[in-house]
Amino acid sequence: MTLSSVVAALPQYAVGEQIGEGGMGVVYGGVHRQLGRPVAIKRLPHAVAEDPRMSERFEHEARLLARLDHPHIVPVYDYVRQQGEHLLVMERLDGGTVWSRFAEDGLTAQQSCAITLAALSGLHAAHEAGVLHLDVKPKNLLFTSTGVVKVADFGISQVVSEGATLVTHAGAVLGTPAYIAPEQAMGNALTPAADVYATGTMLYELLCGDLPFERGGGPIAMIQKRVYQDPRPLQNVPEPLAGVVMRSIARDPAARYRNAETFAIDLAGAAAHQFGPDWLMRVGTPVHLAPQVSASSTNPSLRPVRERDTVSLSQQPIRATLVDPIPAARLSGSTLVPAASVIKPPSSPWLLWLVAAVALLTMVVVPFVSSGTQDKGITQDLAGPVRVDGTRLVVTLAGIPLADVTERVPEGFVLPGATRWIVGGVVTAKVDDQPSFPLGSDRTPWLSIMGTGSALLLLFTLAYLESNLRALRKRQTGVAAVIASVPLGFGLGLAVWLLVSVLLKHEPTLPIALTCGVLGAAAALSASLAAKRA
Template sequence: MTVAPSVVAALPQYQLGEQIGHGGMGVVYAAVHRPLGRPVAIKRLPGLLAEDRKMSDRFEHEARLLARLDHPHIVPVYDYVQNHGEHLLVMEKLDGGTVWSKFSEEGVTAGQACAIGLATLSGLHAAHVAGVLHLDVKPKNLLFTSSGVLKVADFGISQVISEGATLMTHAGQVLGTPAYIAPEQALGNPLTPAADVYATGTVLYELLSGSLPYESGGGALAMIQRHVYQEPRPLGPAVPRPLAEVVMRSLAREPQARYRNAETFAVDLAGAAAQVFGPDWLTRLGVRVHLSPAVATGSTRPSQHPTQPRETLALNRVRGTMVDAPPVTQIGSQTLIPASSVLAAGPPARKTGRWFALAGALVALVMLALPFTVTGRDLPVLTQDLSQPVVLQGKAPTTLTITVAGVTLATVTGDPAAGLELPGVTRWIVGGAAVATVKGEDAQQEYLLKPLASPMLSIMGVGSAVVLLFTLAYLESILRSLRRRQAGTGAVIIAAPLGFALGVAVWLLPTVLLRNEPALLPTLTCALLGAVAAVCVAVATRRAAA
């Protein structure tokens, strides 16, 4: 890509070369300082700086701070140029590639990941002491020298451009890197070193596991929403427990729950690495990391495990495959808005999901109350031992029909005085109560037939309990799959018949135990309420996990 004439005019002492990088925070060119013959990298900052005088003044102040940073793990800034409408940072040119290039091409071991984390935290702590936050820590901003020393680049640029907040376009593109952003930064809250602790923890999580703490699909804004509203996924069993505990603490959503600064994070990380790899792991790994005295002490804690030989530290490389959301590369002509204005209302899917959850809860309450409020018709009670023939008044042939919820279980005809014997299956089906219709030559009478045996010794009693437990267990399995995003629309559809069966059981079991009439209309009403409640809860669960 051709270098803009304004950049060439602003840097008469430099021989400009090809573009070697670009992103939301600017474009980087290779160059050579003519008088000294020194290779440098020149970052051309976004045109938004030139358009806003206050922002330009703020960055000039920040550039002075950056120029004072002198640390083995920070890319040094040699010069800051404001000329011909350009804002240009002249920095050391590093030829060893980035952590991302190494991670995606060769892969890194757990020991190398810990060394990268310690070097990053060492540089960050020095910057924090000097009053500079990074706010865009990611593998592509961690560079290696040709001899393999890691250095952190791009300090303070995000802080100046966005004043610490996360900005986005109306189209939903985010300025910066949403995969590593701290929740408080996304929400535009006051920032502390804990924001850089969070981003470094995310980088370390990725280097150790090969994936990010959150799913990366759905676009930049969706990625940010997960950081704000969801808990990170625990590191898998392949990551040693001491390391996993340290990393997960750095990813706490509340800043107060994280490490208070980069150095305390580094102390625990060094100690965990020493427990896993042995106290001399950095020496055996052959990686040059500048450690403060506190961190160095932690890195040599007595190991709880046998010291591993150097060759084992090079095993089990993890490779990066994450495709990040595309950054906003041109911001001068675009209107930027704070992402917090969108995030404050909560994710749209989750917001509507709450209404579904509320509707499901209300419908479920009505369903649960129905069996205790609807008692059926006021009929004469006929108490009977169903193992014996049912004896009735009268001499003429009589027909006895037994029904439950509108379903006819048996119809027998005979001499009422001698007794009408019910089929064996009917005796076991009828639990708390059933409707007995007695029809003679001239009259018909309905009774509420109540067996003498316990209601739970019947198919109605045991069956309704079994159906209740089965449907509850199946529904919980479906909801668990939806929460883990392992199921989709099909699971919501399956929830409807399961809810219908649950409603029938919820109606029948209390009715049987209370020995009330299991009428058809309340049964269907309760079943429909169960179906609606199950679908609402399934939809709410799916949207909450979206």
């Protein structure tokens, strides 16, 4: 259909040029002929008019939208269904979008919190009227000429997609995958928590310039991450503000704020804690708040905050580090399918887990079956003289020299103090040019560095590896943790090798040490790669 059909359907308006376009329709500028009032005319996709059921649903939704009267919602002046057109006539806002300011000049953390409070105020009013937005994003928040933030495009996504995210077979998405709630992507029942998620994701981006998930992949991969992965922690933002944001973007809707107002109450209190009780007056962004939110905005959060070293939010504007290169799909009944039908759960990296398990098991077994026992050498209290004949005693551990003694007392060689504390279990000794032999200590291994040191190293590497694996599974870290797992795994292998050798009084040898270290590194690397892919 041409623009002439829009002009014919709106004789009381002078229809101007196109001022916007998206997957949900085209926007034209216009002026009411009698009132001289500038308006924005939303021309909905033709698929709405062609589908009688969708057309009826949108007419019902338009009546709800027309009744919404809130300072932070773009008002709907008129709705026209005529000559095959579905047209929404709304207030025209020429102050730009939140995205344009974020991408060009940047926004301070205080401004971002104020903008989000304004959006939440409008969203809560819409939710109370039974309208979900389902496409909250910086481009759908507009400024008036006086700087008031208003939310646009209420309900359109809900009508068009019946709450589910739609994609084309080629992978283009109807809507904005960066802000879509997991339950919306999967076509599950929707509540205000879906808009809470999108608003929280937007605030996360405004506060750090990036999204809460790793970049890369197309729109389907982007949606899949939101369904199956936990968001990355918000860096360089102190508590309690970071905690409020992270709660708003929890994968499970039940773990999020139950509605927009409870989110706003906590956000206002956290902002007051961070920026001071008068922060909202100083920021200069007009915000109309409910009494509970307004009271919270002037009172610092009462929740206990654990002291920690963190970068304080500065007054410098934060700018977007991302652009949106993903084109939106055009609404077409013949090409769009629910996203849930093309999103697949990530495959289990069972082969990597198997490699890790085999390497780990082999690493543990090798020290038990290697080298000889104390029966083949000499065992005595090494705190006293070592009673052997000769003029020179050399003591080594896996080829590493521990002592080289040439002075002896009548009873034998006195080992240096450090060596006496190091040795536990069995080491290698050599007297003059005679063949080397195992030299064991008859004290408890836990009184030696070999015994306690290997146990502490084992606990240390296990703790750090477990922490790395947990962070990788939650997508709180990336390649750096995988790389770090290699030396940690090698240390784990050495700890197992030395501890088993000490307890069983086996003679530690360098080939077995390297074997256990390599097996430990292989197990840790395989497990880290599996956790990252899971």
